[in-house]
Amino acid sequence: MYETELAIVGAGPAGLSAAIEARKAGVEVLLIDENSRPGGQLFKQIHKFFGSRDHKAGIRGMNIASTLLEESEELGIETWLKGEVCGIEEGRNLWVVRDRKCSELVKAKKIILATGATENAVAFKGWELPGVMGAGAAQTMINVNRVLPGKKVVMLGSGNVGVIVAYQLLQAGAEVVAILEAAPKLGGYGVHTAKVARAGVPLYVSHTIKTAFGKDHVEAVEIVELDSSFKQIPGTERILEVDTVCLATGLTPLTELAWLAGCKFNYVHALGGHLPIHDDKMRSTQPDIFLAGDISGIEEASTAMEEGRLAGINVATELGYISEEEARARSNEIWDSLNSLRSGYFGERRRTSKDSMLQKGKEVIKWNH
Amino acid sequence: MESLKTTGAPSLKELHNSPGFPTEEDIHKGPIAIIECIEEIPCNPCEASCPQGAIKIGKQITNLPKMDFEKCIACGMCIAACPGLAIYIKDYNYSENMVLLSFPYEYYPLPEVGTRVEAVTRHGKYVCEAKVIRVRNPKSNDRTAIITIEYPKEYFEEVVNIKRITVS
Ligand SMILES: Cc1cc2nc3c(=O)[nH]c(=O)nc-3n(C[C@H](O)[C@H](O)[C@H](O)COP(=O)(O)OP(=O)(O)OC[C@H]3O[C@@H](n4cnc5c(N)ncnc54)[C@H](O)[C@@H]3O)c2cc1C
Ligand code: SF4
Ligand code: SF4
Numbered sequence: 001m002y003e004t005e006l007a008i009v010g011a012g013p014a015g016l017s018a019a020i021e022a023r024k025a026g027v028e029v030l031l032i033d034e035n036s037r038p039g040g041q042l043f044k045q046i047h048k049f050f051g052s053r054d055h056k057a058g059i060r061g062m063n064i065a066s067t068l069l070e071e072s073e074e075l076g077i078e079t080w081l082k083g084e085v086c087g088i089e090e091g092r093n094l095w096v097v098r099d100r101k102c103s104e105l106v107k108a109k110k111i112i113l114a115t116g117a118t119e120n121a122v123a124f125k126g127w128e129l130p131g132v133m134g135a136g137a138a139q140t141m142i143n144v145n146r147v148l149p150g151k152k153v154v155m156l157g158s159g160n161v162g163v164i165v166a167y168q169l170l171q172a173g174a175e176v177v178a179i180l181e182a183a184p185k186l187g188g189y190g191v192h193t194a195k196v197a198r199a200g201v202p203l204y205v206s207h208t209i210k211t212a213f214g215k216d217h218v219e220a221v222e223i224v225e226l227d228s229s230f231k232q233i234p235g236t237e238r239i240l241e242v243d244t245v246c247l248a249t250g251l252t253p254l255t256e257l258a259w260l261a262g263c264k265f266n267y268v269h270a271l272g273g274h275l276p277i278h279d280d281k282m283r284s285t286q287p288d289i290f291l292a293g294d295i296s297g298i299e300e301a302s303t304a305m306e307e308g309r310l311a312g313i314n315v316a317t318e319l320g321y322i323s324e325e326e327a328r329a330r331s332n333e334i335w336d337s338l339n340s341l342r343s344g345y346f347g348e349r350r351r352t353s354k355d356s357m358l359q360k361g362k363e364v365i366k367w368n369h
Numbered sequence: 370m371e372s373l374k375t376t377g378a379p380s381l382k383e384l385h386n387s388p389g390f391p392t393e394e395d396i397h398k399g400p401i402a403i404i405e406c407i408e409e410i411p412c413n414p415c416e417a418s419c420p421q422g423a424i425k426i427g428k429q430i431t432n433l434p435k436m437d438f439e440k441c442i443a444c445g446m447c448i449a450a451c452p453g454l455a456i457y458i459k460d461y462n463y464s465e466n467m468v469l470l471s472f473p474y475e476y477y478p479l480p481e482v483g484t485r486v487e488a489v490t491r492h493g494k495y496v497c498e499a500k501v502i503r504v505r506n507p508k509s510n511d512r513t514a515i516i517t518i519e520y521p522k523e524y525f526e527e528v529v530n531i532k533r534i535t536v537s
Contacts, residue, residue, distance in 0.1 A: 048452035048513070050412045052430050058414035058450050060511060158377075170533065171476055185374040190408045191453025197377035198530045200493025205375050302411070344409030344431025 004030040004078070006315055007094055007108035009085045009257060012040020013301045014293025014308035015114035016068040021312030023075045025321040030106060031072070032083040032096060038072075039065030040116055042301060044139045046171075047164055050189070051302035054337065061301065068305075088261045092288045110288050110315045113258055114308060117251040117272065117294040122156070126212030126221075127245075135165040135248035142172040150244030154221055155179045156209055159187035162248030166196050169246075177240050180207040182226055189346070209245065210237060218245055253295045261286050266360050270353040271297030279361030280335070282311040290315055297357070299342075299350060306338050378491035379407050381526065388435035389424075389456075396525075400443035400460035400469070404434050405529075406453055418450030448473050449510035461525060468525050469502065471517040476533050479504055479514050487532040488520045496524050499531065 006022050008015045011033035019031045037043060045061025056064045072079065080098060087095035094106040119134040121127075131150060135157070141147045153174050155166045158181035166176045179196065184206050186193050193203060204223070210232065211222045225236035251272055255265070258276040264285040265274045275297055282290045292311040293304035310331060317327040342351035373379040384390040389404025404415070404424070409431040416426045416434065423440035424447060426432045447456050448471065457472040470488075480486050480501045488499040503517035520528055 048511070050410060050452050052411065053414050053417050057412060058418075058452050063511075163377075173535075179377075186377055189410050189453070190373045190377075190379065191406055191410070191451075191455045193373070193377035194379065194405065194491065195454055198489060198491050198493050199533060200489070201377075203377035300411075340428070340430050341411045343429065344411060346409070347411055347431060 001105045001107060002030065003107045004028050005108065005319055006030070006110045006112065007032065007106050008112045008114060009094070010040065010114035010116055010293070010295075011035075011038035011079065011081075012114060012116050012293060012304065013042055013064070013068065014116075014295075014304040014311075015040070015112065016065075016072055017305040017308030018112050018114060018290075018292050018312035018315075019077050020068065020071050020075060021309045022316050023072070023077050025313070025316035027312075027316050027319055027321055029077050030108070031077055031079045032085055032094070032106075033079070033081055034084040036081055038069055038079060038081065044136070044143045045164075046143050046168060049301060051300065051341070052337075055302035055305060055341075057302070064301065085257060088257050091261055091286050109319065110290065112282075112290045112292055112308075112311045112315065113276075113284075113295055114292045114304075114311075115254040115257060115295050117253050117298055119247070120250040120252055121247055122249045124209050124211060126214070126218070129212050129214050129218050130216065131214065131218030131243055132212060132245040132247070135161050135246040138244070138246045139165045139168060142168060148172055148174055150218075150242070151175060152177050152242045153244040153246055154209070154223075154240055154242045155246045155248060157181065157187070157248030157250070158193065158203060158205075159248060159250070160189055160192055161251070162246075163188040163192040163196055165246060165248060166201060167192070167199070170196070170199055170201070174244075176201045177242050178223070179203045180209065180223060181205045182208045182230060184228065208232075212245055218243055221245060251294065251298045253298060255295060258284060258289070258291070258295065261289055263289060264364060266357060268297065268353050268357055270349045271299070271357070275357065277361050277364050278357065279365045280358050281314040281331070282307055283314065283361075283365060285364055297350070297354060303338060303341055306334050306341070310334050373407060376492065379405055383407055388433050391436070391438055395438040396459070396461045398438060399462060400458055401438050401441050402436065402443060402445075402447055402456055402458050404436055404456050406434055406451075406455040409433065412452065414450045414452065415447045415456060418447045420444065420446060445471060445515060448515055449513040454513070457529065459525070461522070463519060466522055467519045468522050469517060469519050470499075470528060471503070471515055472530055473513045474516045474531075475513055478534055478536060479506065480516060480531065480534055486518060486534070488518065488524065488528040489530050489532050490527050491529050493530075493532070495532065496528050497521055499528070
């Protein structure tokens with residue numbers, strides 16, 4: 001058994017930022033991640049990041065991870081890699097499988113869940129053929145393992161993940177035959193779609209995949225146009241010759257541990273589905289469990305880092321390392337930054353959704369107010 | 370109607386309505402940076418990268434970047450700083466018949482100075498031949514190379530990039 005003041009599950013931008021803030025305040029921290037390197041999503045992101053310069057924008061994602069990592073190493077944060085958290089009991093004991101060999105119980109006073117998200121799949125005829133994969137999987141193949149999943153790719157989904165992975169597939173030497181979007185408008189940031197558009201990739205709105213063909217591997221797909229109520233329009237089918245189909249059809253927060261811990265949930269469509277309820281301190285409905293990053297709503301690395309800092313600061317306050325006053329002042333600053341990140345055409349909906357979540361948190365999490 | 374949200378690339382109409390795009394008058398001032406960033410996204414590294422203070426976003430990070438073409442000296446600092454690869458420099462008065470374009474490029478292999486390349490539109494459509502004048506890839510750009518090409522003046526507005534060079 002291992003005892004610690006704070007255990008953090010997930011060493012992505014949220015978990016790392018939380019660990020750094022808490023450790024800086026003096027908290028004893030254990031950071032656990034199932035991968036062999038920390039950084040979460042960031043390690044696959046070879047593109048320069050968005051966000052404000054205060055959140056390391058303009059720097060490639062993988063380098064943001066390295067900076068956070070260095071800081072966490074300088075602070076001497078205890079980190080368990082290849083540590084899979086498989087269970088949680090009595091609100092704060094974690095069951096961890098280490099190195100796929102042995103299991104260990106971690107007893108913590110406080111827990112921060114920063115487990116991130118997982119890719120959604122969509123089903124169509126032939127979707128089980130080899131060659132159909134998540135965009136994130138393709139991204140891991142090209143950027144981490146340096147293997148091209150195929151030569152001719154069709155991307156389903158035009159959100160930022162779809163267009164960024166399409167761009168990286170071009171960089172890796174593949175041909176992107178088309179990007180399809182079921183909605184009548186493209187989803188991702190215009191500057192990202194413009195990158196692939198000027199590389200000659202056609203982007204088709206109101207289109208989806210009807211069928212994937214192939215004997216033992218994808219050889220072609222039949223695409224079809226959709227009407228305004230997303231119904232297929234007969235007679236608009238076309239064949240695209242491809243050997244790879246990438247699905248970039250959204251992310252869902254990885255919330256299993258929060259369910260297990262008995263956290264209460266709320267459905268918020270704009271943030272990715274069923275989410276553990278939390279308040280403005282990032283506390284869940286379980287008093288000792290805090291949340292940060294994509295698990296509390298699918299957003300971005302910049303917001304994940306800020307939420308991580310909030311969780312870290314508030315845990316440190318409850319453990320008596322930071323005064324209430326200081327915590328309030330620093331939290332206010334972070335909230336200003338979060339509100340500014342959650343604005344504009346893309347952010348406004350996230351902001352109103354987050355606000356309703358916080359309102360819910362305020363109602364449900366009584367001991368906090 | 371063709372627009373950023375249906376085709377992926379901004380139309381000239383959308384660009385002319387945005388605060389980072391030059392007017393006819395601005396173009397004749399000399400080499401200038403041009404920004405094609407027309408959506409309110411939470412992003413601002415371009416603003417800090419400009420030593421002349423020519424790019425303004427302000428405290429609200431989702432404001433559109435606004436260019437002051439009077440202040441821009443076409444130093445190119447903003448090009449590699451922009452994660453959207455949305456900034457390039459054009460020089461309308463480069464020579465009698467030719468214009469100059471410096472744009473960000475993140476594909477390998479890089480084009481070679483002196484070679485002929487295919488200049489393309491915002492939709493990757495071939496427009497004309499262009500000649501590579503300079504290739505800059507300093508460490509500070511963190512692997513966003515800046516390619517400079519010259520091409521005929523008549524295509525000034527529509528050319529924004531080159532066709533990706535593929536190894537056979
Ligand atoms: C293609 C793509 C491009 C993106 N581009 C940008 C961008 O330009 N700018 C931007 O700001 N954001 C961008 N993002 C979003 C950003 O990467 C995420 O929002 C951010 O990584 C979320 O951080 P996180 O810490 O919450 O989760 P993650 O980064 O997902 O980290 C969670 C970690 O927890 C681990 N974990 C989960 N469950 C367990 C368990 N039970 N036991 C142990 N470990 C566990 C996971 O393996 C993972 O390492 C992009 C995302 C993608 C996919
Ligand atoms: S080219 Fe130089 S002066 Fe002009 S906007 Fe960019 S950084 Fe500023
Ligand atoms: S850095 Fe680029 S993408 Fe970001 S706001 Fe400036 S011009 Fe737009």
